[in-house]
Amino acid sequence: MPGKLKVKIVAGRHLPVMDRASDLTDAFVEVKFGNTTFKTDVYLKSLNPQWNSEWFKFEVDDEDLQDEPLQITVLDHDTYSANDAIGKVYIDIDPLLYSEAATVISGWFPIYDTIHGIRGEINVVVKVDLFNDLNRFRQSSCGVKFFCTTSIPKCYRAVIIHGFVEELVVNEDPEYQWIDRIRTPRASNEARQRLISLMSGELQRKIGLKVLEMRGNAVVGYLQCFDLEGESGLVVRAIGTACTLDKLSSPAAFLPACNSPSKEMKEIPFNEDPNPNTHSSGPSTPLKNQTYSFSPSKSYSRQSSSSDTDLSLTPKTAPYPQGPRIYLCPSSPSLSCGSLHLKKSCLLLSESSLTPHHSSLVSPVLRKSVSFSGELFLAASGMGSGSAGKEGGPFKALLRQQTQSALEQREFPFFTLTAFPPGFLVHVGGVVSARSVKLLDRIHNPDEPETRDAWWAEIRQEIKSHAKALGCHAVVGYSESTSICEEVCILSASGTAAVLNPRFLQDGTVEGCLEQRLEENLPTRCGFCHIPYDELNMPFPAHLTYCYNCRKQKVPDVLFTTIDLPTDATVIGKGCLIQARLCRLKKKAQAEANATAISNLLPFMEYEVHTQLMNKLKLKGMNALFGLRIQITVGENMLMGLASATGVYLAALPTPGGIQIAGKTPNDGSYEQHISHMQKKINDTIAKNKELYEINPPEISEEIIGSPIPEPRQRSRLLRSQSESSDEVTELDLSHGKKDAFVLEIDDTDAMEDVHSLLTDVPPPSGFYSCNTEIMPGINNWTSEIQMFTSVRVIRLSSLNLTNQALNKNFNDLCENLLKSLYFKLRSMIPCCLCHVNFTVSLPEDELIQVTVTAVAITFDKNQALQTTKTPVEKSLQRASTDNEELLQFPLELCSDSLPSHPFPPAKAVTVEKASPVGDGNFRNRSAPPCANSTVGVVKMTPLSFIPGAKITKYLGIINMFFIRETTSLREEGGVSGFLHAFIAEVFAMVRAHVAALGGNAVVSYIMKQCVFMENPNKNQAQCLINVSGDAVVFVRESDLEVVSSQQPTTNCQSSCTEGEVTT
């Protein structure tokens, strides 16, 4: 009996006229939770009723509190006939269950009807009294915080990052129940909305339980999805990363703002992190001995891998820089669980068939690998051991063991995070992905969704083994998705294989933290680029060179990842959105034949998408992709592939070679001329792009001092000299890279087509940048204007003689035109950057292609952007490194004084004075304290995890909403465009209202996870389902904060300021 839910219905406004005669409404409200219902009095004849009800009290289990939504129905009283429903409001009361989130939900909620849309508003107040110690009730998981944000939320610090949590629940879809034939569309829609609400509540509770078992207190990077499997049911599944988070004390939260105006917050996503950017030397990353007792893919799910050839495709386009070979390991269809069970997997950039690795010691100090017998292999890598004396300590060894066991215990060492605390990510291997084609079958027992569980388990195992093949023990930036068409479903998972620093995975003891602070230097900013796999036994052929930054470790020539660009990475120039788009026709088929056809097509699509990405990356003159997301969508008669990523030039990787075109038939003169013409065009494009994105890599042969990034190098030299043993400077292959041209052979029209398509991508107009990561590499002075938007386009293909080429062209045009339209629409915001551009493709019908884009446009200050192309961390480091030993000691002192509980990172102290000259102007010019109301009332929404120019002070809870809208008067509502436009606007309005009711003023990490649109223009009908989620937050403008803190500086603030000065 641990909870009492109290609800008060205050008033309504702008209700619709329900009584034609009087032009008024006699409204009353039903409040329902679980099986209990209360009613207000009828408020006669008003469109703005004032109910001012008593408190309706529900005494409920906290399990129900988590599962059930509060359901508020507004009705029109009718004496003679049945009462007419005006609309409903569902309120998720979960945010009231955590201690730190909202304490009350109070505000105006739009009253929503699935047929009519928003019909007025209702003012509701909701409170919850929790009685008992929550942790004793194991069925519930009250108190576990959920975040959609895929990084450690701003006002928290991660004590431990436990790892992957997943769960799924299934049910019958009300839309497909027999009763649906006799009930109204409204009743059916409401049943569906309610069911999904219940299922997500249950799912969240179950995930929460798993987190509590892991001794965590939060889920970060929570991603919940619905699979509308039609006849076979409804699946709600979620993945996330369990963490133990510590709330940063409020003085600390105010600290950065009071010191550093404008910049710091938006530039250093992790500025809150307790990890000090120490400048002490000393290497890190203990050796990780992995003893996964886990053999290559064979052992799972592939009963008969023998029948299929392990075909290995080597691209005809010769020297393929990284991952030129894609190993496809299709397994033959095998029956399992009575349903056809097709599986095809494909591993990008790595191979999936493992061979036992014989590891060798590359250089005794730099790389250690130990091999165990047989198939157990171990890929150990550490960023230079350094042996500066601290290394060999028994404590470290202990730590190492702990890490190992910590990771071993995990079934899936996956992390849904895409951005990490500094130092967390040690090495990145590359993208790993797996797909599998399944035939859907009715879920017989909803309580035990074993089949679906098994499907996903299988895919995850595969991902895990891929990661292992890349010498990585973990997968970061992990995500899962599905695409369903009729009874065929493609399950996909992808992530980035990585080697992680164990310290966040462990229960950090006090000593541990201290110790780590001492020796945890940042593994230099190029560290994550260094290959984690063994050079002599590379999982795939790749060109390795010595890192262009530290010159000590090997790096690949191209790096693909699904994560955000690490904040400490050195990037040259700016990044850009790179997309690969692809369509493949397929014959219409039924069931098994269909699934087989799809499975056969998949590997080719993956391969082509990859080739396209690689080509476009080269064309941009860049060498790494971040935030890579490949979506394969299945339709009745075609497959679509859309890959989006943000290309950048990483300073640590070699300069990409150009693209060389080679003709097959050299005899023909005109042909050759044509080829050379193309070649010229390509070269021009590359040169133009380099200029556009400001890619001017330093000359390799340049002396250290003259190079544009001198400080870091000095620092690393310093590092090196301290770690005596690792000082052997290795030969640099300087000539490499330049010669490494990428050859495209044109031997048929297809290839011609490819080359042409390469050149059709138009760069954004000047003043615009776009990326699909959180922020644009190379831009860091965001101003506060943001505009989140969703754009949807549907095109109908002319069904006449569709070829793959025509299809590709149509699809390409669709995407390009969409982007062009966006640029045009947002031209008033120039200079601006479209961040977190998220494309979703679906094929709702035979000849329809639907593309949905959600992104946020952020303006930035052009002048400043030109000056500061380096990342802030780098800047502070630079500054720090120019100082002498004093600074080196500083963090030590601080750490020993304040110990882990006192999270005052010295980096912050550095920023204090760094920022002050910049900030002064702002500060002084600031006139009267900005009126607190100035921004209230406008709720910001953004897919990013932060708000530029503002500081998030509180997370109020997760927003996860599902809406259905249906119409039988499509024409009257302005056709499909009018209908969907209105619906999306309504969804935004409802999200904003819920956030405002929680006391928030923004939604961050907002995502529209589903937008399923179906139309039947002949019947004048349409239906749309939308699922959105995000984190409700309170933010304070930095300008406001400054005023506040300058008026009443806290002692903490002062003390840290003085400390900051001492260091100078």
Next chain:
Amino acid sequence: MTSELDIFVGNTTLIDEDVYRLWLDGYSVTDAVALRVRSGILEQTGATAAVLQSDTMDHYRTFHMLERLLHLLHQLIFQIPPSRLTVYPFWMGLTQPSESPARPRQTPFPLFYGGYYAFDEAFVREVLGKKLSKGTKKDLDDISTKTGITLKSCRRQFDNFKRVFKVVEEMRGSLVDNIQQHFLLSDRLARDYAAIVFFANNRFETGKKKLQYLSFGDFAFCAELMIQNWTLGAVGEAPTDPDSQMDDMDMDLDKEFLQDLKELKVLVADKDLLDLHKSLVCTALRGKLGVFSEMEANFKNLSRGLVNVAAKLTHNKDVRDLFVDLVEKFVEPCRSDHWPLSDVRFFLNQYSASVHSLDGFRHQALWDRYMGTLRGCLLRLYHD
């Protein structure tokens, strides 16, 4: 490949002022696209015609939706950025008593409403003083043809007049304040609407040929003076009984006052009084007026005209013809004698002031209330 659906929805609604203007002016999407192309936007932005088409459609859809929701919600659905703020709207539920703190009373709003409520002078001139009912709406076609303003735009403007009229009709208190509070229009626009509403309510004739030379501004000026001086609200009588018939204090002329105006008739009916009045005025103005002889010759006619206008105001029909009468009886005679404006001013000042020296005349206050306003109006109406 045909586009089935194409939308763009922002968390804040972006309004392109140029497209908005085209929409307000009632252009079709095709025409608007053509006009935008002509404006050279394609060259400026490097966009394609298809992009422009899509953008225009999108804006038009947004405007239609905003228009449809105009009477209901809402800021709720369309967060519009404060940057383009010109006015504050009424339909955001801002005047509701129980506001949550998160929804402040005044939320910034853009030019949408300001622009939406803007009107064309040519159009308003056509409907000013006409009954805002359905019958007139049929005439919109004619007005559209006559003025060259698109029918759509005419309809919008007309509906705006009607809407404002309906809302303030039933309200107490200052007309301008009511309009401003409820429609949150700029001060200027609210005054204009007050004039429109006042004219529509009193059905002043403005369409006659001889009134064509007058602009909307002229009438609005007169309306303001009349509202200030000749209505119930002008007397400053606070309604003692809230349910009394004094609801439309600013919209209806003070009936009692109009009734009393009959008393002024004595000024022309009593021959002695008229002569005395004339001699007083002539004495004062001799040598100061360029048109003295014309004035002297015309004095009785002019005075009769002005006083008779006052005396007739008890009848609704004559109230409607107020401006026709003023022009016929005063403006035209003076104009035909080529009085300069300064002479008109001298004359009117002296004409109204001299009455105070007429011992036999007891209605000084009434005279002042009447003549004070009329003088202002006449001066404004007196031009070519």
